[in-house]
Amino acid sequence: MNDVVLRGVGIAYESEVVVSGLDLDIGSGEWLALIGPNGAGKTTILRAIARLIAYQGEIRIGGHAVSGMGGPELARRVALVMQQPHMPDGMSVSQYVLLGRSPHLAYFGKEGRRDQQVVAGILERLSLDRLAARPLDHLSGGERQRAAIARSLAQQAPILLIDEPTSSLDVGRQQEVLELIDDLRAEQGLTVIAAMHDLTLAGQYADRMALLVAGKLVAVGTPADVLTEPAIADHYQAQVRVMQMNGSGRAVIPVRGHAKEGLR
């Protein structure tokens, strides 16, 4: 079971409370989009699930508390793709993706042939095989994002946390990356939890959405339940039209002029 359960989760930086009283259930194989205005706590929640920051309450994966897991054990269950992954200059794509095998190695261990085979398969699947020897600093934005996803897939973790998978990509690369994640989810039965800025893309790809405002969950449900014009007006202070697309979710279109009135 690869479900993720959050119960009464609270997170504070120094004394500032960023997330409070969060209860959330993400089913095995589900794609949940965390949405909300800037500063809502989306990234913070992903970081807490990956145990990069301290939290109160309980986070369980497949029934096991995250707090009780060893570092490598957690990394074999949860992979995190950061919004702007640090990619060292000069490191080759294959070396970078091979780092994803770390949770499967002993402390002083060395990657073996099996690890290389896993990575070779992933590079091929993500059309990165021709770029295997290329330094990371010679990649385009879309290629970098694919390399980051490839590294997380190398962990072979059933739960994928992705922070803003499409930021700084053009519309073609945005679709390419999201389609790729969706295909991988279907192929490998991944549970995907993604912090997403773009509501239209979130509405098209996610099974469910959790709308956060100032660290509190204000709505959770299908895109049809959450992406409503009044909810977006209330929580984003934005005037939008929400359109039902034929069979591919919802589109959120900003309407010019109205937001300014709200600021006066």
Add this chain to the structure above:
Amino acid sequence: MQILARFSRPARAEPGAVLQGLPRLPWLWATAGAVVLLAAMVLGVLVGPAHIGLGTVLQALVAPSAVDPAQASILWSLRIPRVVLGAIVGAMLASAGAAYQGAFRNPLADPYLLGAAAGANLGATLAIAFAPGSSLIGVNLVPLAGFVGAGAAVAGAYALGRTVTGLRNTTGLILAGVAIAAFFNAIQTYIQQSQTNSVRQIYSWILGRLVTAGWEGVLLVLPYVVLSVVVILLHRRLLDALSIGDDEVTSLGISARRVRLIVVIAATLGTAAVVAIAGTIAFVGIIVPHTVRLLVGRSYRVVIPLSLLFGAAFLVLADTAARMVAAPAELPIGVITALVGAPFFIVVMRSTRAAAL
């Protein structure tokens, strides 16, 4: 420099390897390093006030009894141990420099980053000024005090960095090292100035030298250096992993803090040992790893083993030069490492991709 370019070509994938683009030791460079080291050691043994030919040296190595006892004694008690010590010190400082640069993800890091040099200088200064010629359990007090001083300074920096930032970031630790070094340097300078009788001796110690009598120095540092180098070599993969940043490496199940702590302890132990014997020789820990990096790439799987070889060769050559330039007087070796090292480094930097830094 064309040779450099040819040597620097990316290595082809190993036969049977599944993936392309993985770092592997370039055997051409490793062989070149071994040859240069061997040549430097032979040259180092040949140079000295008493003329001893290559034939005699080779004979002394295989059949010492067949060589004139006076010459054999010069070789086995003075020159060979000195050259061996030079190789050990150079290998240690260069690999410790690479290890510090990896642990702190900072190209300017060197083995003295957390105050090891300042601590060693203060310890040695105290011993020279207040207890000249003393020994403790049969060991000369000066290296012992240098070793303890270096260890104390780094431990102090670590403790201070921990209280200030909880080791969440390396900047706090580095700043703690800077503060400890400044404090120790101030005390050291005060003692040096107030003890006019020993100024010259203290200054000579600080600039570094490889004067030894027999194998005592070599045997004293060897256990620490072997332990330190083995631990650093075992962390090559993890140092590469650290380069993606603490958060991301933590998300891969690797504790960045633990890796950093172990690497820093190991590198400091070895550095403290060699500094205690040879003084605070400057620049080796920066120039050698960076030169290697410019030539063969940035992976620590390659940088650390080659830094060991080239660091050893560099210091043996520097020591030989220190003995030759103003013979019969000797220049402090630290002067040579900086004087020769800096221009050489600039040449390498200009002739390769400076972007590789």
